[in-house]
Amino acid sequence: MKSAVVGLLNRLPVVVIVMCEAVVIYSATAVAKVAFIQLDPLYAVWYRVGFMAVLMLLWRRPWRRAKRSRLMRRSMGAWAWVLLLGAALVLMNTMFYVAIGNMDMGIAVSIEFIGPLAVAVITGHSWRERLGIAIAAAGVVLLAGVSLNGPGGARFLIGLIAILVGGSMWGVYIIAGRHIASGGNSLDDLCVAVAFGWLLQSLFLGVPAIRHLMHPKASATWALEPGGPWKLLGLLFLVSLLASFLPYVIEQVTLRRASPAAFSVMQSMNPAVAIAVGLVLGEVPGLGEMVGVALVIVAVIVTFSGVKDPAPGA
Numbered sequence: 001m002k003s004a005v006v007g008l009l010n011r012l013p014v015v016v017i018v019m020c021e022a023v024v025i026y027s028a029t030a031v032a033k034v035a036f037i038q039l040d041p042l043y044a045v046w047y048r049v050g051f052m053a054v055l056m057l058l059w060r061r062p063w064r065r066a067k068r069s070r071l072m073r074r075s076m077g078a079w080a081w082v083l084l085l086g087a088a089l090v091l092m093n094t095m096f097y098v099a100i101g102n103m104d105m106g107i108a109v110s111i112e113f114i115g116p117l118a119v120a121v122i123t124g125h126s127w128r129e130r131l132g133i134a135i136a137a138a139g140v141v142l143l144a145g146v147s148l149n150g151p152g153g154a155r156f157l158i159g160l161i162a163i164l165v166g167g168s169m170w171g172v173y174i175i176a177g178r179h180i181a182s183g184g185n186s187l188d189d190l191c192v193a194v195a196f197g198w199l200l201q202s203l204f205l206g207v208p209a210i211r212h213l214m215h216p217k218a219s220a221t222w223a224l225e226p227g228g229p230w231k232l233l234g235l236l237f238l239v240s241l242l243a244s245f246l247p248y249v250i251e252q253v254t255l256r257r258a259s260p261a262a263f264s265v266m267q268s269m270n271p272a273v274a275i276a277v278g279l280v281l282g283e284v285p286g287l288g289e290m291v292g293v294a295l296v297i298v299a300v301i302v303t304f305s306g307v308k309d310p311a312p313g314a
Helices: 001-011 013-036 041-060 067-074 076-100 104-114 114-123 126-150 154-179 186-214 226-255 260-280 287-305
Strands: none
Touching: 001 076, 001 226, 013 076, 013 226, 013 260, 041 076, 041 186, 041 226, 067 186, 076 104, 076 154, 076 186, 104 114, 104 126, 104 154, 104 186, 104 260, 104 287, 114 154, 114 226, 114 287, 126 287, 154 186, 186 226, 186 260, 260 287
């Protein structure tokens, strides 16, 4: 079964895989957003990260003797990068959920791209990075201006602050991830990072998240019915599986066939996919918002289309 799936992923065009992956991720995210009626975003994201941590641990099993001995031999500097990766991943996911609880999903996905674009500017040496971040900034300013002046401007401001923090953490995640990947065994390091991040997140959200699941808020609907908390727990597991764990596993195959830059260009379709999925939730963007999203998509394409890095393993 595993070989058949890997074989299929190796035969399909990478752009098709990326598009299907985006549809699955944002469909699952839309389900999570609907679930916010039953459980607040901060608590929902604790379960998303937690299930991902458990699945990663079961997959990679870092407690095995060979892996455990390697982990124990790492330097303090190497540990610092792993812990930074975990903290950035958790904060990135947490802020994204706070953001989509206060703004349309497609807009949040668009603004979040500021993170990787900023990394490209910092690490790049051509006009493309500078032009790309300028175009993206214009798109974000347009999105913010249109939405802040709308009827839900106060809520949008909360979401805007959250997604800007989340986008910056995406940038930190990219930098830390590249540093760790250069040392090999990046999957095992990611596994440890996710587990650490979830433990860190649990210090603040663990107890209230469990309490609010077992005793849903008064405004909840079906979660208040008998067996409702367990149904909600199962739903959150599916969200984590489809929006976090499986996409990362699939990317390990696709990234062997496409360079990081080409992969980033393909991901420029994500805001458009998120908007299309958001239509099901009744999130209909206005003309100004569509132009802002389009500017961010153009910025991603301009920034990464000229990068000549080779595909991994090439």
